[in-house]
Amino acid sequence: PDPLQREIRKALGSYTGVDPECIIAGAGSDELIDLLFRLFISPGDRLLDCDPTFGMYAFCARVAGADVHLIPRDELFGIDVNDIKDAIDPKTKMIFITSPNNPTGNVTEEDEVKRLLETGRIVVVDEAYYEFSQRTVAHLVPQHENLVVLRTLSKWAGLAGLRIGYGIMSPSLVNHIIDIKSPYNVNVAG
Numbered sequence: 001p002d003p004l005q006r007e008i009r010k011a012l013g014s015y016t017g018v019d020p021e022c023i024i025a026g027a028g029s030d031e032l033i034d035l036l037f038r039l040f041i042s043p044g045d046r047l048l049d050c051d052p053t054f055g056m057y058a059f060c061a062r063v064a065g066a067d068v069h070l071i072p073r074d075e076l077f078g079i080d081v082n083d084i085k086d087a088i089d090p091k092t093k094m095i096f097i098t099s100p101n102n103p104t105g106n107v108t109e110e111d112e113v114k115r116l117l118e119t120g121r122i123v124v125v126d127e128a129y130y131e132f133s134q135r136t137v138a139h140l141v142p143q144h145e146n147l148v149v150l151r152t153l154s155k156w157a158g159l160a161g162l163r164i165g166y167g168i169m170s171p172s173l174v175n176h177i178i179d180i181k182s183p184y185n186v187n188v189a190g
């Protein structure tokens with residue numbers, strides 16, 4: 001396979017309407033979550049996670065020796081941006097927002113994501129269920145170098161066994177991921 005993934009990035013570019021330079025594919029978006037930890041997290045760093053949510057962020061945090069600060073969602077499983085902002089400390093490197101959330105389906109509003117982006121921390125918006133909600137913040141990527149949007153073909157396309165996910169982010173972040181990913185992470189069939 002092409003280590004620079006030219007063909008699939010081009011195809012995902014026309015599917016998403018995003019410049020292929022802003023796209024990187026992974027062996028599932030799970031691999032991209034792991035790569036983001038390798039890029040940004042050292043042992044003792046902290047990430048913020050809105051509980052209950054997808055388990056992979058906490059899993060990667062445990063492997064990386066990072067501290068997961070769980071911020072409880074409210075009684076309707078919404079997030080409170082003020083609670084998240086209050087929890088930021090100097091060791092906080094990443095904030096994870098799953099939208100729509102797994103397992104509760106809540107969508108996080110664009111202005112809430114913008115307020116989190118103002119903190120300067122890496123904000124990962126996991127849009128694994130984007131095709132079901134049609135709500136995205138991917139259009140904010142050109143103005144926000146600290147925004148990472150994750151998508152996958154595992155759910156809407158039913159291709160979880162093929163392991164294809166992708167991230168939408170600034171070209172410089174894409175290049176940092178290319179620098180550290182395993183060269184042939186996405187297979188030819190994918």
Ligand SMILES: *Cc1c(COP(=O)(O)O)cnc(C)c1O
Pocket residue numbers: 027028029030031054098101102126128151152153154155160163164165
């Ligand atoms: C399923 C899922 C993923 C990971 O999917 P991959 O198969 O690794 O692409 C990531 N985030 C959420 C919220 C999911 O539900």
